[in-house]
Amino acid sequence: MASQTALEAAYRTLISRGRLSHDNGQAALVSRLAQLQTSLSQPRSKLNAPAPRGVYIYGSVGTGKSRIADLFAATLPAQISRRRIHFHEFMLDVHARLHTARSQSSFRGDPLIQIGMDVRKESQVLCFDEFQVTDIADAMILKRLFSVIWGTGGVLVGTSNRPPEKLYENGLNRDLFVPFIHQIKDRCEVWKMEGQDDYRTKDIDDPADRIEVLFLDHSRFEESLHSQLSGQALQHFEIAVHGNRGFSVSA
Known part of the structure; x- marks a missing residue:
């Protein structure tokens, strides 16, 4: 073998x-x-092989x-x-x-x-x-x-x-x-690559265990966002982009 x-x-x-x-x-x-x-892993027999x-x-x-x-x-x-x-x-x-x-x-x-x-x-x-x-x-x-x-x-x-x-x-x-x-x-x-199974979801035994959050109402989304972020201090970040440039964001 x-x-x-x-x-x-x-x-x-x-x-x-x-x-x-x-x-x-x-x-x-x-x-x-x-x-x-x-x-x-095998050595090449010739330099130009x-x-x-x-x-x-x-x-x-x-x-x-x-x-x-x-x-x-x-x-x-x-x-x-x-x-x-x-x-x-x-x-x-x-x-x-x-x-x-x-x-x-x-x-x-x-x-x-x-x-x-x-x-x-x-x-x-x-x-x-x-x-x-x-x-x-x-x-x-x-x-x-x-x-x-x-x-x-x-x-x-x-x-x-x-x-x-x-x-x-x-x-x-x-x-x-x-x-x-x-x-x-x-x-x-x-x-x-043959195969029909999506192995990303294989470990989920019960589809009910999957949690999906969809925001269809913009006002409710903003309310949810405000409740999560209210009272939090903004932090400043510098994001580098190509060409030795960057821009500042607050989040």
């Missing part, structure tokens, strides 16, 4: 402890990501995509650098790096090349949660950025609610984004 990977061992342990229930769709994904763990293909995972909400991806990232061998991050947060970081690069007096050429190299040096494996593209600023830079990351041996494992061809659907200048979709399909196996 072949030895199991750390991911497979962790998954089976969670099932045996009742933390997870066996699910065929999740088990199949664990097996596929275990193969990727094995490939990443291509990195293994990543996995782009999509499917309905609540099917366990993120849970398994979390487990994959957490059980990667220590020598494999990884970054587990929400895709939107990653793009905010990229835009911050772009701003820093362009504000330097020595700025020349396309800063995304150096940013891509820096991202790759920091992490061999990028694990994205909630991969979606809705912003034209993101859409226009992804191909250039990931050409560098993939070209230098980076590996992507991402989860999304939609397949690659549905990313940035009906977006402005989408034809300029389509080449990145082709890149995803070339550098990642596109994996559809």
